[in-house]
Every structure is written in structure tokens, then in C-alpha cells.
Amino acid sequence: MTNSISTRLVVLGSGPAGYTAAIYAARAGLSPVVIQGIQPGGQLTTTTDVENYPGFRDVIQGPWLMEEMQAQAEHVGTKIVWDHITSVDLSRRPFRLTGDGGAQYFADSLVIATGAQAKWLNLPSEEHMKGRGASACATCDGFFYRGKKVAVIGGGNTAVEEALYLTNHSHDVTLIHRRDSLRAEKILQDRLFAHPNIKIIWDSEVAEFVAGGTPEALVGLDVRNVKSGSISRIDVDGAFVAIGHKPATELFRGHLDLDEDNYIRVEPGTTHTSVPGVFASGDVMDKIYRQAVTAAGTGCMAALDAEKFLAEADFEAIPQAAMQHA
Numbered sequence: 001m002t003n004s005i006s007t008r009l010v011v012l013g014s015g016p017a018g019y020t021a022a023i024y025a026a027r028a029g030l031s032p033v034v035i036q037g038i039q040p041g042g043q044l045t046t047t048t049d050v051e052n053y054p055g056f057r058d059v060i061q062g063p064w065l066m067e068e069m070q071a072q073a074e075h076v077g078t079k080i081v082w083d084h085i086t087s088v089d090l091s092r093r094p095f096r097l098t099g100d101g102g103a104q105y106f107a108d109s110l111v112i113a114t115g116a117q118a119k120w121l122n123l124p125s126e127e128h129m130k131g132r133g134a135s136a137c138a139t140c141d142g143f144f145y146r147g148k149k150v151a152v153i154g155g156g157n158t159a160v161e162e163a164l165y166l167t168n169h170s171h172d173v174t175l176i177h178r179r180d181s182l183r184a185e186k187i188l189q190d191r192l193f194a195h196p197n198i199k200i201i202w203d204s205e206v207a208e209f210v211a212g213g214t215p216e217a218l219v220g221l222d223v224r225n226v227k228s229g230s231i232s233r234i235d236v237d238g239a240f241v242a243i244g245h246k247p248a249t250e251l252f253r254g255h256l257d258l259d260e261d262n263y264i265r266v267e268p269g270t271t272h273t274s275v276p277g278v279f280a281s282g283d284v285m286d287k288i289y290r291q292a293v294t295a296a297g298t299g300c301m302a303a304l305d306a307e308k309f310l311a312e313a314d315f316e317a318i319p320q321a322a323m324q325h326a
């Protein structure tokens with residue numbers, strides 16, 4: 001028999017946005033169901049030290065923080081389900097979500113918190129050096145390169161902002177871009193070009209991340225000039241890949257309004273999406289800040305928006321007696 005769960009609120013995703021939404025919704029008596037997805041705990045489970053989440057004087061670990069958030073959500077009455085949603089029907093009530101193994105989830109309201117994943121260059125040597133010098137988040141990891149040499153790969157706003165940010169820690173920042181002009185806004189370009197501690201390598205791409213030392217760490221990048229094909233090595237301790245993010249919104253294409261970069265569009269200042277009763281929070285709707293604390297903040301907003309929506313709803317809600325937990 002296929003499992004089925006009916007609930008007033010499904011929270012899709014188990015990163016900081018999803019768990020925060022669940023904590024607020026559970027405390028409002030909505031008995032939310034969190035569907036964790038294939039990355040329980042979200043992006044922070046892929047990192048080690050987290051030093052900018054408020055409330056902790058000492059360095060904390062990303063996976064530990066997410067376990068604590070999950071424990072808090074469960075403690076106040078959230079049901080956690082491990083499943084990956086493969087299709088949604090938001091065209092009628094209750095909303096219906098279908099899991100990987102065929103389980104059905106029926107909900108009067110939905111908080112989407114499916115996050116966004118940084119794009120990588122997809123080089124085997126890059127994969128090998130993740131956490132050992134290769135990063136996709138300067139705000140998160142820049143601090144670890146104080147006084148060291150770093151490179152940023154990309155030519156958009158994120159790459160330029162990350163290069164500028166890294167000058168707070170490093171006196172030797174190199175931006176590597178595959179063309180001879182940047183995509184970033186002019187004002188950011190002007191700041192970049194004026195900065196004495198930033199060099200730019202134009203028309204170039206990274207051919208290899210070079211490892212060395214014991215314990216093994218990044219020591220350089222082999223950089224290929226795309227016009228001449230020649231390869232030269234630059235010495236760096238950290239390399240920040242900033243070639244864009246991909247929001248996890250494939251599931252919602254054709255069901256919700258997405259913006260030109262495929263982020264879920266919300267009414268400014270709220271988490272309301274184009275479908276009443278569906279709310280979006282965290283990195284899936286935020287292409288600018290993309291931090292754990294901002295994801296948690298919009299998760300809180302989404303739960304409050306959902307609570308208000310359900311209190312005012314004029315459709316027939318899923319009756320308490322019909323609620324089943326598989």
C-alpha cells in the first residue's frame with residue numbers, strides 16, 4: 001500500500017529555512033510535516049566550521065547546528081519524513097506532493113525551502129580539494145585565508161563581490177574570468193579595478209586545482225588561456241568558485257512564477273508565491289544574501305505567513321480526523 005500523509009502544512013526542505021519554518025509552525029499548533037529531501041540538514045551539512053551564526057561564541061560545526069535545529073523542530077511537535085519529492089500538484093486543494101517511492105502528501109499549505117546549490121566547475125581535482133582550499137562561499141570561508149593568497153573564479157556580481165570581500169582577509173586576490181569583460185554591474189567593476197590588492201587574469205579558465213603538502217591542501221591553480229591554450233600555474237591557498245547558483249526549483253516550473261534566474265518569485269517583503277497558500281523561504285527565493293541566518297529568517301516569515309493564511313482560509317480544510325501520518 002502506498003503511504004499517505006495529510007496535514008495542514010508541509011515544509012519542503014530541511015535546511016535552516018525549513019527547520020525554522022517548522023519550529024514556528026509547530027509552536028503555532030499546525031503540526032507541520034518536514035520532508036527532508038536527499039540532503040537532510042541542507043547545505044550546512046557540507047561544511048565544517050560555522051562562525052557567523054548568531055548565538056555561539058565558539059566555532060560550531062555545520063552538521064551539528066543542523067542536528068540541533070532538527071531536534072528543536074521535533075521537540076516542539078514537527079514530524080520529520082525522509083523523502084524526496086518528485087512532483088507537485090498545486091492546482092487544487094489540498095495540494096498534493098508525490099515522493100520518490102510513490103508516497104502522497106496532502107497539505108492545506110506548503111512552505112518551500114528547497115535551497116540553492118552553488119555551481120561548480122566539475123573538475124575531478126576541484127572535487128578532491130573541496131574543504132581543502134576549494135570553496136564556493138567567500139563569506140563563509142574567507143576568514144580561513146587571512147594573510148594568504150586567494151583566487152576567485154567568475155565574472156558576475158557574486159565573483160566581484162567575493163573578490164572585494166576577500167580583500168578584508170587577503171592582500172593578494174586574483175580574479176580569473178573566462179572572457180575579457182565582466183558581467184558584473186559597472187559600479188562593482190569600478191571598485192574591483194580600483195582595488196590595489198586585486199589582479200585579474202582575463203580570457204582564462206581553471207584547468208586543474210593543484211594539491212600539495214601534508215596534510216594535503218591547495219597550493220595552486222593551473223590556468224589555461226582560452227585564446228592561446230597555454231597553461232600557467234599561479235600559487236594560491238584558497239580558490240573560490242563563484243560562477244552562479246542554481247535554485248532547486250525544477251519541481252515548480254509551470255506551477256509557480258519563477259524569476260529570470262529560476263528563483264521563486266515572492267511578493268516583496270513577504271514569502272507569498274504566485275499560488276495562495278504556497279510560501280517560499282531561504283535560498284530558493286533569495287539570490288542575494290544566501291546565508292544560514294537569512295534563510296532561517298525567511299523560514300520564520302513563511303511560517304507566520306502560512307499561519308495567517310490558514311487562519312483566514314475560506315476553503316474546506318483537511319479535517320483533523322483525516323490527518324494520517326504514514
Ligand code: FAD
Nearest residue numbers: 013014015017037039042043085115140282283290291292
Ligand atoms: P538548504 O540548506 O540548501 O536546504 C535545502 C533543503 O531542501 C535540503 O534539505 C534538501 O534536501 C531539500 N530539498 C531540495 N529539493 C528537494 C525535494 N525535491 N524534495 C525534498 N527536499 C528537497 N551560510 C552561513 O550563514 N554561514 C556559513 O558559514 C556558511 N557556510 C557554507 C558553506 C558551504 C560549503 C555552503 C555550500 C554554504 C554555506 N553557507 C553558509 C550558506 C548556507 O548553507 C545556506 O545559505 C543555507 O543552508 C540555505 O538554507 P536553505 O534552508 O534555504 O536551503
Ligand code: NAP
Nearest residue numbers: 121154155156157158159178179183242243244245287288
Ligand atoms: P551570474 O551573473 O550568472 O555570473 C556567473 C559568472 O560566472 C559569469 O561571469 C560567467 O561567465 C561565469 N561562469 C559561468 N559558468 C562558468 C564556468 N563553467 N566556468 C567559468 N566561468 C563561468 O551569477 P552570479 O554572479 O552568482 O549572480 C547571479 C544573480 O544574482 C545575478 O542576477 C546577479 O545580478 C545577482 N546578484 C546580485 C548581487 C547584487 O545585486 N549585489 C550580488 C550577487 C548576485 P560569462 O560572463 O562568460 O557568462
